Amino acid sequence: MAACLKAKSVLITGCSRGIGLEFVKQFVRLPSPPVHIFASCRSPVTAYELQQICKDNPSVTVLKIDVVDKTTIDSAALQVEQILAGSGLNLLINNAGFLFDEEKIEDVMEETMLSTYKVNTVGPVLVTKRFLPLIRKAAQTYGTDEYSASRAAIMNISSHWSSIDINTFAGTLQL
Template sequence: MEDDRYLPTMLSPKSVLITGSNRGIGLEFVRQFLKFADPPKYIFASCRLPEKASELTEIAKTSPCVHVIKLDVADHSSIKNAKAVVASVVEDNGINLLINNAGTYRADADIYNVSWEEMRRNFDVNAIGPLMISQTFLPLLKQAAGRKKDEVMSCNKAAIINISSDFGSITENFGRLYPYRASKAAQNMITSCLSIDLKADGILCTAVHPGWVKTDMGGPNAKISTEESVSGVFAILRKLQGEEESGKYYDSTSGKVFGW
C-alpha cells in the first residue's frame, strides 16, 4: 500500500517570509499567496525601504495576514531585527517557508570593467545575505519542522527556497557577467550545503531559477511576466516532497533540474 505521506499535496504553508517583496517577483509572490484557497496565516513581506514600497503597503492595508517588515539582506543588524519582529508574531509556531528572493544584478560587468566593489556588492546581496538570513531564521524553521516531525520534507513543513538564476550554472555558462554569475554560483553551493546540514532537522533546501522575467532587473525584453514566473516557481514548490527533492537546482520554466 502506498504511503500517503508521499502523495502530492497542496502548497499551503502557514507562515512565509519573502525577501525583496517591494517589487518584481517578490511582490508577485505576495499577490499570488493571497489568491490561494488556503493562504498563509502570516506573510512576512520584507524589503529594504518599506516606506517607499507603496504597492506592497497598499496590499497590506487590505490583507491583515501581510506584515511588511524592514530587512536589508546586506545588513546583519537589520536581519536580526527582522527575525525578532517575526518571532514575536509567530511565537512558537515558527516559519514554514523562507524564500530568499532579493538580489542585485549588473548587465555589463565583463573582464574589462568588473570592479572589486561590484564583486563585493553582488556577493553580499546574492550569496552572503541569503546565508545569513537562513542562519538567523533557522531557529524558527526548526520550530516549524518540529511541529510536523512525522511529515516528509516539504514547503508546508519547513523549507528554504533560494531564488537563483541559470546564470549561476557553471555547466550552462557562456561567459561575462562576472559579479552576478559568481555570486549566484556561490549561492547555489550554499543551497547544496544547507540541504546536507539541515537534513536531520527536516528542513528542505532547494534553488529555483525563476526564468528571464520582465522586471526592473530582467528588463523589458525578458521572456515572461512576473505572474508566469511565480506560477512556475509555485509548480516546483508543490512537487518538493521528501528528502530526494532537497538540494536540487530547478528551472521553473521547464520543471527540469539544472546542472550545477
C-alpha cells in the same frame, strides 16, 4: 503555486519588485493563504505596490531586511518571532538578489563584484542562519511528516542571469 501548500507562515526576501513581489501576490490569492506572509525588502517606504498589498491583506506584514545588514535581519527576526508567538516559520524563500549593470569588463569594479557576492551568496546564508531556529520549530510541530514547504523548508531562488545552462550569452559583459 500548488493548491496543496498548507504553510501557515512564509517569509520572502526581496519583495519590492520582480519575483519576490509576485510570490506575495500569489500567496495572497491562494484559496487558503498562509496566516502570516512576511514580505521583506530593503526599503519598505518606497515599495508602494507591496505596501498596497499589505493594506489590502491583513495576513501580509512588510519587514525591512537588507540581506547584508545583520541589524535589519535581527530586527525582522524579532518581529517575526513576536507575531508568530511561539509557533515556527514554515517557509523561508531567499529571493533577494543583485545584478551589476556594467556592460564592459573594463567598467567592472572590485567593489561591485564584492557587493554582488555579498548580496547573492552571503546574504541568504545570514538570513537562513538567523531564521533557522523558527524553521526548526515548525519542523518539530508537524512531527514525522516529510519535509515540505507546508511543514518546514528553505528555498533559495535565483534568476536566469546566474544560470550557466540557460544564460548562454555569458551574462551582460561584452569583451
